[in-house]
Amino acid sequence: MSRETPDRVPEPRRGGFDRDEYAAPAGEGDAPGLRPAHSRPGEDVPVSDTSDTASSRGASGRHASDSEPSTGAGGAFGAAIKEFFVVAALALAISFVVKTWLIQAFYIPSGSMENTLQVDDRVIVSKLTPGPMELKRGDIVVFEDPGSWLGPAAPAVDYGPVMTPVRKALMFVGLMPDTAENHLIKRVIGLPGDKVACCSKDGWLTVNGTPISEPYVLKGNKPSEVPFSVTVPEGRVWVMGDHRSDSSDSRFHDPSGTGSEGSVPIDRVVGRAVALVWPFSHATWLSNPSSSFATVPTAAAPTPAAAGTP
DSSP states (O other): OOOOOOOOOOOOOTTSSOTTTTOOOTTSSSOTTSSOTTOOTTOOOOOOOHHHHHHTSOSSOOOGGGGSOOOHHHHHHHHHHHHHHHHHHHHHHHHHHHHHHTEEEEEOOSSTTTTTSOTTOEEEEETTTTTTSOOOTTOEEEEEOSSSSSOSOOOOOOOHHHHHHHHHHHHHHTSSOBOOTTEEEEEEEEOTTOEEEEOOTTSOEEETTEEEOOTTSOTTOOSOSSOEEEEOOTTEEEEEOSSGGGOOOGGGGOTTSSSTTTSEEGGGEEEEEEEEEESGGGOEEOOOOGGGGTTOOOOOOOOOOOTTOO
């Protein structure tokens, strides 16, 4: 029986391993040559440093941004000025739109609405009333002079050649309260068709025969010291000041006693005062005293205003 000779293990080549023994085969997930052929399985392969490539771009070493022209201080200043004027123009345009269709500030020049409003108070007026929002009894409204209520205009105050046009421009765009002396502020007492009278045997002001409790009237004042009884014409409102003894309102501009001349055309109403904003010490919302008129019955169909009335 012959003796079996064991298989010989071939001697490893110099270097210990075949050069191609552990090279990553192509098509098995990794790109060919990702692992050096001389590395062993499981051996960490250093990631190439991209900074080496960046550092070898050239002797100059300049970045791409270095070749871009610099605007300089003058260019930056010009851009800032341009941006300022664009923002300012946009702000003025927005203010003008707000003042024309939404809200506007007015100041109070007299004491006819005391104690609700004081002289030199500033109020915000909503221009959504009348319009999308209906006028209500008890609303405080700003309106244009319906016809010589204010008398001759006082001479305009001169603030100098610079400030006068500046103030007018700021008022025009709505950044200052309107000081134009052709506006008045009063409280709506009667709507179209309402019969407003004063005073009843008990001394009450009545609307459509219903006595009205008026907590907003200045303490110590009567509802009216001038007797009247009118039916408010179509498209008009009857207005009175809260300081009844010092308010030249609808009562004093109705010589016919019918309400046709003393009432204010609704199309002259600028808007409803919604907030007192200055001085801050007594800033407040100007809410409608709805409880005062809650029991007033619906008015009869209003009659058209007399021809020739403003």
